[in-house]
Amino acid sequence: xxxxxxxxxxxxxxxxxxxxxxxxxxxxxxxxxxxxxxxxxxxxxxxxxxxxxxxxxxxxxxxxxxxxxxxxxxxxxxxx
Amino acid sequence: xxxxxxxxxxxxxxxxxxxxxxxxxxxxxxxxxxxxxxxxxxxxxxxxxxxxxxxxxxxxxxxxxxxxxxxxxxxxxxxxxxxxxxxxxxxxxxxxxxxxxxxxxxxxxxxxxxxxxxxxxxxxxxxxxxxxxxxxxxxxxxxxxxxxxxxxxxxxxxxxxxxxxxxxxxxxxxxxxxxxxxxxxxxxxxxxxxxxxxxxxxxxxxxxxxxxxxxxxxxxxxxxxxxxxxxxxxxxxxxxxxx
Numbered sequence: 272x273x274x275x276x277x278x279x280x281x282x283x284x285x286x287x288x289x290x291x292x293x294x295x296x297x298x299x300x301x302x303x304x305x306x307x308x309x310x311x312x313x314x315x316x317x318x319x320x321x322x323x324x325x326x327x328x329x330x331x332x333x334x335x336x337x338x339x340x341x342x343x344x345x346x347x348x349x350x351x
Numbered sequence: 352x353x354x355x356x357x358x359x360x361x362x363x364x365x366x367x368x369x370x371x372x373x374x375x376x377x378x379x380x381x382x383x384x385x386x387x388x389x390x391x392x393x394x395x396x397x398x399x400x401x402x403x404x405x406x407x408x409x410x411x412x413x414x415x416x417x418x419x420x421x422x423x424x425x426x427x428x429x430x431x432x433x434x435x436x437x438x439x440x441x442x443x444x445x446x447x448x449x450x451x452x453x454x455x456x457x458x459x460x461x462x463x464x465x466x467x468x469x470x471x472x473x474x475x476x477x478x479x480x481x482x483x484x485x486x487x488x489x490x491x492x493x494x495x496x497x498x499x500x501x502x503x504x505x506x507x508x509x510x511x512x513x514x515x516x517x518x519x520x521x522x523x524x525x526x527x528x529x530x531x532x533x534x535x536x537x538x539x540x541x542x543x544x545x546x547x548x549x550x551x552x553x554x555x556x557x558x559x560x561x562x563x564x565x566x567x568x569x570x571x572x573x574x575x576x577x578x579x580x581x582x583x584x585x586x587x588x589x590x591x592x593x594x
Contacts, residue, residue: 311525317477
């Protein structure tokens, strides 16, 4: 899976399941401030990632994940 | 199917809670017990007499691996099941003056009440969050509120669970999950069987020990939708002995 595909999939579930505005999905977007994902949403994010990418995430994986770009990078690291 | 899990459900208050929930709610009951299978089977029969199903889940709440294995195995066998209510009731006493208290009595009591709460609740809370509804009810004690000589270990464990109740309730309230604690005083059960009721009731304004069913009614209310806006509370049920 290449980076574009990863980004598309992430955008898909953020819009579909987390009701994030598509226009807000930029690499610089803050997950919490811009996309308004609160800490409880991360529980659902883990499930969405696991079903979309078949990788396991734990709470510690999100340390340092602030921007959407960080999230793309995390998933890319996990897949590789 | 929706389930209510009651830890330490084979005897005393836990037993009464299982039966009351079967009577008052639509929940199927998961009865956790540690060692007393015969008593747990009796509770199962009493629940079934109310037209609900009950499943026995034997595990020791102090053993995190055993808790995870038992709950995961049950969930694998019941894919669509949701545990919506958790009653953390398992607890033991090992009373004695603090100056003579063996380390083991300290750790056993803390492990059962406090770590038992963690092991069970921590393992299930993500599912509750995804469910966006839930009830967590922690059985504490008047000892955890006011302290009690001879119960430093028990009071410490229950006091810690009270603090955890308040913190967790604030973390997860947004997802319609309430977390409350019930603090009984002297309640007639195996745990108080050796106490001198005649003497002790003199200091209870209600002039009697409480019944397990009275505590179970409170738990049943907190487990219901009627209690949706109550969270982070410690509700005393003690005949007026402490408020």
